[in-house]
Amino acid sequence: MRWIWIDKFTHFESGRRATAIKNVSLAEEHLHDHFPAYPVMPASLIVEGMAQTAGILVGEARQFQEKVILAKVKRARFEREVRPGEQLRYEAEIEQVSPEAASTVGRVFVDGEPLAEIDIVFSHIDNNMSGLSFPEENFVFTEDFKSLLRTYNVTVDQK
Amino acid sequence: MAMSRDDVFSKVKEVLVDALGVDDDEIKEDATLTGDLGAESIDFLDIVFRLEKTFSIKIPRGELFPDDILNNPEYVEGGKMTTKGLDTLKKAMPHADFTEFQRDPDVAKMPNLFTVKTIVNYVTTKMAA
Numbered sequence: 001m002r003w004i005w006i007d008k009f010t011h012f013e014s015g016r017r018a019t020a021i022k023n024v025s026l027a028e029e030h031l032h033d034h035f036p037a038y039p040v041m042p043a044s045l046i047v048e049g050m051a052q053t054a055g056i057l058v059g060e061a062r063q064f065q066e067k068v069i070l071a072k073v074k075r076a077r078f079e080r081e082v083r084p085g086e087q088l089r090y091e092a093e094i095e096q097v098s099p100e101a102a103s104t105v106g107r108v109f110v111d112g113e114p115l116a117e118i119d120i121v122f123s124h125i126d127n128n129m130s131g132l133s134f135p136e137e138n139f140v141f142t143e144d145f146k147s148l149l150r151t152y153n154v155t156v157d158q159k
Numbered sequence: 160m161a162m163s164r165d166d167v168f169s170k171v172k173e174v175l176v177d178a179l180g181v182d183d184d185e186i187k188e189d190a191t192l193t194g195d196l197g198a199e200s201i202d203f204l205d206i207v208f209r210l211e212k213t214f215s216i217k218i219p220r221g222e223l224f225p226d227d228i229l230n231n232p233e234y235v236e237g238g239k240m241t242t243k244g245l246d247t248l249k250k251a252m253p254h255a256d257f258t259e260f261q262r263d264p265d266v267a268k269m270p271n272l273f274t275v276k277t278i279v280n281y282v283t284t285k286m287a288a
Contacts, residue, residue, distance in 0.1 A: 071204060072204075072205055095208075096212065099220060101204040103205070103208045121204055128204070
Protein backbone atom coordinates (compact mmCIF):
# COMPACT_ATOMS: atom_id res chain seq x y z
CA MET A 1 0.00 0.00 0.00
CA ARG A 2 1.27 3.43 -0.74
CA TRP A 3 2.14 6.18 1.63
CA ILE A 4 -1.18 7.42 2.95
CA TRP A 5 -1.47 9.63 5.99
CA ILE A 6 -5.17 10.23 6.16
CA ASP A 7 -7.75 7.63 7.21
CA LYS A 8 -10.85 8.95 5.51
CA PHE A 9 -12.59 11.98 4.13
CA THR A 10 -15.55 13.20 6.17
CA HIS A 11 -16.50 16.06 3.89
CA PHE A 12 -15.71 16.77 0.26
CA GLU A 13 -16.91 19.73 -1.72
CA SER A 14 -15.53 19.48 -5.24
CA GLY A 15 -13.17 22.30 -6.21
CA ARG A 16 -13.65 24.09 -2.89
CA ARG A 17 -12.85 22.31 0.37
CA ALA A 18 -12.32 18.93 1.97
CA THR A 19 -12.03 17.53 5.47
CA ALA A 20 -10.19 14.34 6.36
CA ILE A 21 -9.39 12.62 9.62
CA LYS A 22 -6.37 10.67 10.81
CA ASN A 23 -6.28 8.53 13.92
CA VAL A 24 -2.85 8.46 15.47
CA SER A 25 -2.00 4.97 16.75
CA LEU A 26 0.84 3.51 18.71
CA ALA A 27 0.71 0.65 16.20
CA GLU A 28 2.54 2.96 13.79
CA GLU A 29 6.10 1.76 13.98
CA HIS A 30 7.82 5.07 13.50
CA LEU A 31 6.29 6.41 16.71
CA HIS A 32 8.48 4.01 18.65
CA ASP A 33 11.55 5.78 17.30
CA HIS A 34 10.09 9.25 17.39
CA PHE A 35 10.84 9.28 20.23
CA PRO A 36 11.76 6.21 22.31
CA ALA A 37 9.44 6.18 25.34
CA TYR A 38 7.97 9.51 24.21
CA PRO A 39 5.90 8.95 21.05
CA VAL A 40 5.01 12.11 19.13
CA MET A 41 3.65 12.29 15.59
CA PRO A 42 6.35 14.00 13.48
CA ALA A 43 5.25 17.44 12.30
CA SER A 44 6.54 16.58 8.83
CA LEU A 45 3.93 13.80 8.61
CA ILE A 46 1.22 16.23 9.67
CA VAL A 47 2.31 18.41 6.76
CA GLU A 48 2.12 15.29 4.56
CA GLY A 49 -1.43 14.61 5.80
CA MET A 50 -2.44 18.12 4.83
CA ALA A 51 -0.65 17.77 1.49
CA GLN A 52 -2.71 14.63 0.81
CA THR A 53 -6.02 16.15 1.89
CA ALA A 54 -5.38 19.31 -0.14
CA GLY A 55 -3.64 17.47 -3.00
CA ILE A 56 -6.58 15.12 -3.54
CA LEU A 57 -8.93 18.10 -3.39
CA VAL A 58 -6.84 19.82 -6.09
CA GLY A 59 -6.60 16.62 -8.16
CA GLU A 60 -10.32 15.98 -8.04
CA ALA A 61 -11.01 19.56 -9.16
CA ARG A 62 -9.47 18.58 -12.52
CA GLN A 63 -10.90 15.04 -12.58
CA PHE A 64 -7.49 13.58 -11.61
CA GLN A 65 -6.13 14.41 -15.08
CA GLU A 66 -3.22 16.44 -13.70
CA LYS A 67 -0.14 15.14 -11.93
CA VAL A 68 -0.40 17.14 -8.75
CA ILE A 69 2.88 17.52 -6.90
CA LEU A 70 3.59 19.44 -3.73
CA ALA A 71 5.70 22.37 -4.87
CA LYS A 72 6.06 24.47 -1.77
CA VAL A 73 4.94 24.61 1.82
CA LYS A 74 4.17 28.31 2.09
CA ARG A 75 3.56 28.25 5.81
CA ALA A 76 3.36 25.66 8.56
CA ARG A 77 2.73 26.64 12.14
CA PHE A 78 2.08 24.25 15.01
CA GLU A 79 0.64 24.83 18.46
CA ARG A 80 1.65 21.62 20.20
CA GLU A 81 2.66 17.97 19.93
CA VAL A 82 0.35 15.16 18.82
CA ARG A 83 0.32 11.91 20.83
CA PRO A 84 -1.00 8.41 20.08
CA GLY A 85 -4.74 8.04 20.69
CA GLU A 86 -5.50 11.50 19.38
CA GLN A 87 -7.44 12.27 16.24
CA LEU A 88 -6.40 14.85 13.66
CA ARG A 89 -8.88 16.65 11.47
CA TYR A 90 -7.50 18.24 8.33
CA GLU A 91 -9.51 21.04 6.73
CA ALA A 92 -8.21 22.14 3.34
CA GLU A 93 -9.54 24.82 1.06
CA ILE A 94 -8.54 25.73 -2.49
CA GLU A 95 -7.47 29.33 -2.57
CA GLN A 96 -6.43 29.66 -6.21
CA VAL A 97 -6.18 27.26 -9.10
CA SER A 98 -4.78 27.75 -12.60
CA PRO A 99 -3.82 25.41 -15.45
CA GLU A 100 -0.29 25.11 -14.07
CA ALA A 101 -0.72 25.21 -10.30
CA ALA A 102 -2.95 25.51 -7.25
CA SER A 103 -2.66 27.04 -3.81
CA THR A 104 -4.47 25.83 -0.72
CA VAL A 105 -4.94 27.00 2.83
CA GLY A 106 -5.44 24.51 5.61
CA ARG A 107 -6.11 24.13 9.28
CA VAL A 108 -5.54 21.08 11.43
CA PHE A 109 -7.40 20.29 14.64
CA VAL A 110 -6.51 17.71 17.27
CA ASP A 111 -9.45 16.32 19.19
CA GLY A 112 -11.34 19.46 18.17
CA GLU A 113 -8.68 21.96 19.29
CA PRO A 114 -6.70 24.11 16.78
CA LEU A 115 -3.35 22.45 16.12
CA ALA A 116 -1.78 23.85 12.96
CA GLU A 117 -2.08 26.09 9.94
CA ILE A 118 -0.53 24.75 6.74
CA ASP A 119 -0.65 26.54 3.38
CA ILE A 120 0.63 24.81 0.27
CA VAL A 121 1.36 25.43 -3.42
CA PHE A 122 0.91 22.48 -5.78
CA SER A 123 2.28 22.20 -9.31
CA HIS A 124 0.48 20.52 -12.19
CA ILE A 125 3.78 19.24 -13.45
CA ASP A 126 2.80 18.47 -17.05
CA ASN A 127 2.08 22.18 -17.47
CA ASN A 128 5.28 23.28 -15.84
CA MET A 129 8.99 22.67 -15.83
CA SER A 130 9.29 23.16 -19.58
CA GLY A 131 11.80 20.93 -21.21
CA LEU A 132 11.18 18.03 -18.83
CA SER A 133 8.76 15.30 -19.74
CA PHE A 134 7.02 12.96 -17.38
CA PRO A 135 5.63 9.44 -17.86
CA GLU A 136 2.35 9.30 -19.73
CA GLU A 137 0.48 7.46 -16.99
CA ASN A 138 -0.62 9.38 -13.95
CA PHE A 139 1.77 8.12 -11.29
CA VAL A 140 0.23 10.42 -8.70
CA PHE A 141 -3.35 9.29 -9.04
CA THR A 142 -3.04 5.62 -9.97
CA GLU A 143 -5.99 3.28 -10.54
CA ASP A 144 -5.45 1.63 -7.14
CA PHE A 145 -5.43 4.99 -5.52
CA LYS A 146 -8.64 6.05 -7.24
CA SER A 147 -10.27 2.81 -6.09
CA LEU A 148 -9.31 3.66 -2.54
CA LEU A 149 -10.79 7.12 -2.94
CA ARG A 150 -14.07 5.61 -4.07
CA THR A 151 -14.30 3.91 -0.70
CA TYR A 152 -13.99 7.38 0.85
CA ASN A 153 -16.92 8.46 -1.31
CA VAL A 154 -14.77 10.89 -3.21
CA THR A 155 -16.16 11.29 -6.70
CA VAL A 156 -13.90 9.75 -9.29
CA ASP A 157 -15.05 9.93 -12.89
CA GLN A 158 -14.84 6.60 -14.70
CA LYS A 159 -13.17 6.71 -18.10
CA MET B 160 -8.43 50.98 -9.18
CA ALA B 161 -5.73 53.60 -9.59
CA MET B 162 -2.53 52.91 -7.72
CA SER B 163 0.74 54.81 -7.80
CA ARG B 164 3.94 53.07 -8.78
CA ASP B 165 5.20 53.53 -5.21
CA ASP B 166 2.11 51.81 -3.81
CA VAL B 167 2.62 48.95 -6.24
CA PHE B 168 6.27 48.69 -5.24
CA SER B 169 5.52 48.47 -1.53
CA LYS B 170 2.92 45.76 -2.08
CA VAL B 171 5.21 43.84 -4.42
CA LYS B 172 7.83 44.10 -1.69
CA GLU B 173 5.45 42.50 0.83
CA VAL B 174 4.65 39.73 -1.64
CA LEU B 175 8.33 38.94 -2.20
CA VAL B 176 9.20 39.11 1.50
CA ASP B 177 6.46 36.56 2.23
CA ALA B 178 7.09 34.33 -0.78
CA LEU B 179 10.88 34.22 -0.58
CA GLY B 180 11.52 34.74 3.10
CA VAL B 181 13.89 37.63 2.43
CA ASP B 182 14.30 40.88 4.38
CA ASP B 183 12.58 44.14 3.42
CA ASP B 184 15.84 45.87 2.64
CA GLU B 185 16.89 43.20 0.14
CA ILE B 186 14.00 44.18 -2.12
CA LYS B 187 15.43 46.82 -4.41
CA GLU B 188 14.14 47.71 -7.88
CA ASP B 189 17.12 46.16 -9.63
CA ALA B 190 17.37 43.02 -7.45
CA THR B 191 17.10 39.88 -9.58
CA LEU B 192 14.60 37.30 -8.35
CA THR B 193 16.80 34.25 -8.77
CA GLY B 194 20.27 35.71 -8.33
CA ASP B 195 19.78 38.26 -5.56
CA LEU B 196 16.64 36.99 -3.85
CA GLY B 197 17.20 33.24 -4.22
CA ALA B 198 13.91 32.42 -5.98
CA GLU B 199 13.56 28.94 -7.43
CA SER B 200 11.27 27.97 -10.32
CA ILE B 201 8.61 26.82 -7.85
CA ASP B 202 8.58 30.25 -6.22
CA PHE B 203 7.43 31.80 -9.50
CA LEU B 204 4.14 29.88 -9.24
CA ASP B 205 3.74 31.14 -5.69
CA ILE B 206 4.60 34.73 -6.65
CA VAL B 207 2.07 34.74 -9.50
CA PHE B 208 -0.69 33.52 -7.16
CA ARG B 209 0.21 36.07 -4.49
CA LEU B 210 0.28 38.94 -7.01
CA GLU B 211 -3.13 37.90 -8.34
CA LYS B 212 -4.55 37.89 -4.84
CA THR B 213 -2.86 41.09 -3.65
CA PHE B 214 -3.80 43.19 -6.66
CA SER B 215 -7.03 41.37 -7.64
CA ILE B 216 -5.70 40.80 -11.15
CA LYS B 217 -5.56 37.76 -13.41
CA ILE B 218 -2.13 36.89 -14.73
CA PRO B 219 -2.46 34.66 -17.79
CA ARG B 220 0.18 31.99 -18.11
CA GLY B 221 3.34 33.21 -19.81
CA GLU B 222 2.47 36.89 -19.56
CA LEU B 223 4.68 37.87 -16.64
CA PHE B 224 7.25 35.09 -17.05
CA PRO B 225 7.07 33.94 -20.70
CA ASP B 226 8.72 30.57 -20.17
CA ASP B 227 7.44 29.30 -23.52
CA ILE B 228 9.75 31.76 -25.31
CA LEU B 229 12.57 31.38 -22.84
CA ASN B 230 12.61 27.62 -23.33
CA ASN B 231 12.05 27.57 -27.08
CA PRO B 232 15.15 26.04 -28.71
CA GLU B 233 14.33 27.84 -31.99
CA TYR B 234 15.38 31.09 -30.40
CA VAL B 235 18.74 29.91 -29.17
CA GLU B 236 21.98 29.48 -31.07
CA GLY B 237 25.27 28.57 -29.46
CA GLY B 238 24.01 29.42 -26.01
CA LYS B 239 22.88 32.89 -27.09
CA MET B 240 19.44 34.15 -27.89
CA THR B 241 18.99 34.90 -31.60
CA THR B 242 17.90 38.32 -32.88
CA LYS B 243 14.51 36.82 -33.70
CA GLY B 244 14.24 35.36 -30.22
CA LEU B 245 15.23 38.62 -28.62
CA ASP B 246 12.64 40.55 -30.66
CA THR B 247 9.93 38.06 -29.71
CA LEU B 248 10.90 38.21 -26.07
CA LYS B 249 10.97 42.03 -26.05
CA LYS B 250 7.47 42.12 -27.48
CA ALA B 251 6.27 39.60 -24.91
CA MET B 252 7.96 41.40 -22.03
CA PRO B 253 7.49 45.14 -22.44
CA HIS B 254 7.75 45.26 -18.65
CA ALA B 255 11.39 44.09 -18.62
CA ASP B 256 14.53 46.16 -19.06
CA PHE B 257 16.64 44.67 -21.86
CA THR B 258 19.49 47.21 -21.79
CA GLU B 259 21.94 44.88 -20.10
CA PHE B 260 20.77 41.58 -21.56
CA GLN B 261 20.86 42.60 -25.24
CA ARG B 262 24.54 43.47 -24.99
CA ASP B 263 25.23 39.79 -24.37
CA PRO B 264 22.07 37.68 -24.79
CA ASP B 265 23.59 34.64 -23.12
CA VAL B 266 20.73 32.31 -22.17
CA ALA B 267 22.37 31.69 -18.83
CA LYS B 268 21.85 35.37 -18.06
CA MET B 269 18.17 35.30 -18.94
CA PRO B 270 17.03 35.01 -15.31
CA ASN B 271 18.52 38.48 -14.78
CA LEU B 272 15.61 39.91 -16.79
CA PHE B 273 13.38 39.05 -13.88
CA THR B 274 13.95 41.82 -11.41
CA VAL B 275 11.73 43.46 -8.82
CA LYS B 276 11.32 46.31 -11.32
CA THR B 277 10.05 43.86 -13.96
CA ILE B 278 7.23 42.83 -11.62
CA VAL B 279 6.43 46.40 -10.53
CA ASN B 280 6.26 47.54 -14.18
CA TYR B 281 4.06 44.62 -15.10
CA VAL B 282 1.61 45.16 -12.25
CA THR B 283 1.51 48.95 -12.78
CA THR B 284 0.62 48.47 -16.46
CA LYS B 285 -1.89 45.78 -15.60
CA MET B 286 -3.61 47.98 -13.01
CA ALA B 287 -3.83 50.88 -15.45
CA ALA B 288 -5.38 48.71 -18.17
